[in-house]
Amino acid sequence: MTRGAEPLTDEDLVTAVLEGDRDRFGELIDRYQGRLVNYLFRLLRNADDAHDLAQEVFVKVYQVLDRFDPHYKFSTWLFRVAQNAAIDQIRRRRLKVVSLRQEDDEGESRDWDLPSPERGPYGEMRNQERGEAIHEAIETLPWEYRELILLRHFGELPYEEIARLKQMPLGTVKNKLFRGRQMLKEKLQDFLSD
C-alpha cells in the first residue's frame, strides 16, 4: 500500500492500526519478521525459541501500540522490546547451549544452520561447523560489542538508531561496532575465505 507513490512509513502504519485498521500490523510484521527472528536467533542460539519470542514481541508491541512515541522510530522501539525480552528469557532459562540441529515434533532433524549452496557430506559438515563458529564468535564477544554487532548485522539498524536505542553517542557506537568487527574477524579468520 502506498501514499501516492511512496510506501507508507512504519509510523504511518502504526497510526493506521491505531485508527482501527488491524491488518496494517501484518505489514509491520512482514517488514521486520526476518530481522527480528535473526536477531533473536543470535541471542538465544535456538531457532524455535527465536520464533516463539519474536511472536511474543510482536504481540507485546501490539498490545501497547498506543504507547508508541512517534518521536522514535518504530524499529528502535521494536528492537528495544525484543532485546529486553531476550535478556529476560536468557536470565530465566540460563540459556542452554544446544546444538544447532533441532528435532521437530516428528523426531526428524531440521537444519537451522547456514543456508548455503554447499552440498554433499563435506559441505554439510562445513556449514554446520561455520554456523557453530559464528555462534561461538558472537557469544564470546564482550556484551558491549556483541549487542551492537547484533543490532547492526542482524537487526539491520542504522548507526543513528542504534545510538538512540543504546543511548550512546554516535561516535561511541561506531567505535564499538568497528572494534567488535575486528574481534569477529579474528575469531572467524578460518572462514573468511569460504
Place this chain on the structure above:
Amino acid sequence: MNRPDHSTYIEWLNLDADGLLEGEERSRLEEHLAACADCRREREELQALNGLLRRSAIDARPGFRQAVMASLPTAGWEVHSSQGWRFPAAVLVLLGALAAGLLIAGSAPSSAGFSTLVAVGSLFRAAVLAGAGLLAASWKGVGLVVERVISSPASLGAFGFLVLCLNLLLISLLRRKRPARQAEGAPSDPRR
C-alpha cells in the same frame, strides 16, 4: 588538504563495508587503497565478514505472519479508542440533565432553585474534600448539604442518583490508561 591518519582509513573502510561512504571521502579512500596493501586486505576481510554474517541468516518460518496475526489479542487501546469516550460523555450528559431537572423541579419559588444550586455546589465541594482525605472537615459540610437536599423524597432520590453518577464517572476516568512515553528501559548484559 591533510592526509588522514590510518585510523580514519579504518573508519572509512567500515563505513564503506556498510555502503555508507560516498563523495570525497570515498575517492580519497580509493586513492589510499591503491597504495596500501594492509588496507586492501582489511577491506577484503570486512567484506568477507559481512558476507559471512549475511549468509548465516535464517528465514522466518512460513506462515509466521499469519500465526502472529491470529494470536493478537484485543488490546486495551482498541477498547478505549472505539468506545472509551462514550461512557464518560454519557455520564456527563446525565449529570447535566439531572442538574437541569433539579433546577426545573425547584423553580416554583426562584429562591428554591437557587438553594438547590448552592446545595449541589456544596456537595461537589464536600466530595472533593472527602476525596482529598479531609474527612473531618468535610463531614459537617456533607451533613449540611444532605440535610438541605433530602427535604423531600424526590430530592433524596435525585441526590442518590447524582452520587451514583459521580462514582461511575470517577471509576471510568480511573480506568483510562495513563500515556507512557517510554515503554521499555535500556537493556543490560544478560550475564550480569
